Amino acid sequence: MNLEKGFLEKKIDPSLDLFKEISHLKKTKNAIILAHYYQDADIQDIADYIGDSLGLAQQAEKTQADIILFAGVHFMAETAKILNPKTKVLIPDLKAGCSLADSCPPNEFNAFKATHPDHIVLTYINCTADIKALSDVIVTSTNAVQIVESFPKDQKIIFTPDKNLGAYINKVTGRNMVLWNGSCMVHEIFSLEKLIKLKAQHPKALILAHPECEAAILEYADFIGSTTAILNYSKKSEAQEFIVLTETGIIHQMQKASPSKTFIPAPPNNSCACNDCPHMKLNTLEKIYIALKYEQPELLMSDELIEKSKKPINKMLELSAKFGL
Numbered sequence: 001m002n003l004e005k006g007f008l009e010k011k012i013d014p015s016l017d018l019f020k021e022i023s024h025l026k027k028t029k030n031a032i033i034l035a036h037y038y039q040d041a042d043i044q045d046i047a048d049y050i051g052d053s054l055g056l057a058q059q060a061e062k063t064q065a066d067i068i069l070f071a072g073v074h075f076m077a078e079t080a081k082i083l084n085p086k087t088k089v090l091i092p093d094l095k096a097g098c099s100l101a102d103s104c105p106p107n108e109f110n111a112f113k114a115t116h117p118d119h120i121v122l123t124y125i126n127c128t129a130d131i132k133a134l135s136d137v138i139v140t141s142t143n144a145v146q147i148v149e150s151f152p153k154d155q156k157i158i159f160t161p162d163k164n165l166g167a168y169i170n171k172v173t174g175r176n177m178v179l180w181n182g183s184c185m186v187h188e189i190f191s192l193e194k195l196i197k198l199k200a201q202h203p204k205a206l207i208l209a210h211p212e213c214e215a216a217i218l219e220y221a222d223f224i225g226s227t228t229a230i231l232n233y234s235k236k237s238e239a240q241e242f243i244v245l246t247e248t249g250i251i252h253q254m255q256k257a258s259p260s261k262t263f264i265p266a267p268p269n270n271s272c273a274c275n276d277c278p279h280m281k282l283n284t285l286e287k288i289y290i291a292l293k294y295e296q297p298e299l300l301m302s303d304e305l306i307e308k309s310k311k312p313i314n315k316m317l318e319l320s321a322k323f324g325l
């Protein structure tokens with residue numbers, strides 16, 4: 001069965017109520033949909049759980065479902081499979097990758113690691129399973145600072161793949177982690193000049209930023225945190241207006257939680273919608289319907305890679321539970 005050349009090109013009957021069809025498929029197949037905040041609003045609305053990378057990994061590990069439909073990108077679906085290998089993991093579009101994960105090729109990273117033999121490797125979850133297998137502990141933007149601080153001050157650390165998140169952690173913790181030179185295409189696109197102008201037009205707006213943004217942008221932020229942290233901050237804050245420096249998908253949940261507040265997506269440094277992640281946005285309701293119906297494309301991994309990459313993820317989950325995250 002060739003999904004690329006067959007089903008995806010086949011027209012789905014436009015009269016189909018995809019919400020109804022997907023709900024029916026979920027029930028009959030004991031499937032759940034896990035969706036990241038960067039998914040389109042309609043995908044978030046049909047999901048059983050919407051969350052950040054840590055929350056999604058925790059849900060994937062504990063689900064009793066027979067099928068996980070992962071509405072996110074490849075490394076997230078891979079993490080779900082690693083944590084719950086007996087469950088069938090479907091991904092609506094296998095091409096949904098990640099520029100940050102791509103910025104850390106395993107061969108090059110392994111050679112880099114070899115030049116720092118006395119360092120441990122802390123790795124942002126936004127990487128391939130091969131990179132996870134070369135790591136000591138995985139972190140997400142929710143737990144990175146606490147995990148770094150759980151190591152002695154003199155512990156030598158390599159942090160990969162995001163240099164912006166790494167620099168932010170170094171600043172907050174006073175560490176001097178060696179940083180791999182990777183970055184996210186979405187979070188590097190924000191224009192400082194346009195942000196300053198926007199803030200001048202909305203002086204009461206608070207600036208909320210994801211730590212994948214560059215240091216010069218983070219300097220201007222009133223709050224820096226993971227997607228979940230940004231969402232929670234916007235719910236609790238007394239402010240009525242917010243400028244949001246992360247992928248635009250998160251605004252759907254912010255607006256749902258606080259309908260009277262105004263959320264302004266921060267402007268990219270060009271005129272396109274580059275603060276939409278092109279990988280996340282490959283997923284559609286149509287592709288989810290097809291994936292659930294035909295149980296393809298399925299995320300498959302070797303047992304050996306699952307075994308090797310599971311250890312550092314489990315360490316992260318243990319530490320997160322210890323910190324109450």
Ligand code: 13P
Pocket residue numbers: 037051052053054126140141142184210212225226227228
């Ligand atoms: P979190 O949702 O974990 O903050 O990660 C953001 C991101 O870029 C995911 O690709």
Ligand code: SF4
Pocket residue numbers: 038073097098099100101126184185186187247277278279280
């Ligand atoms: Fe990767 Fe950035 Fe897209 Fe997240 S937003 S999936 S880090 S490219």
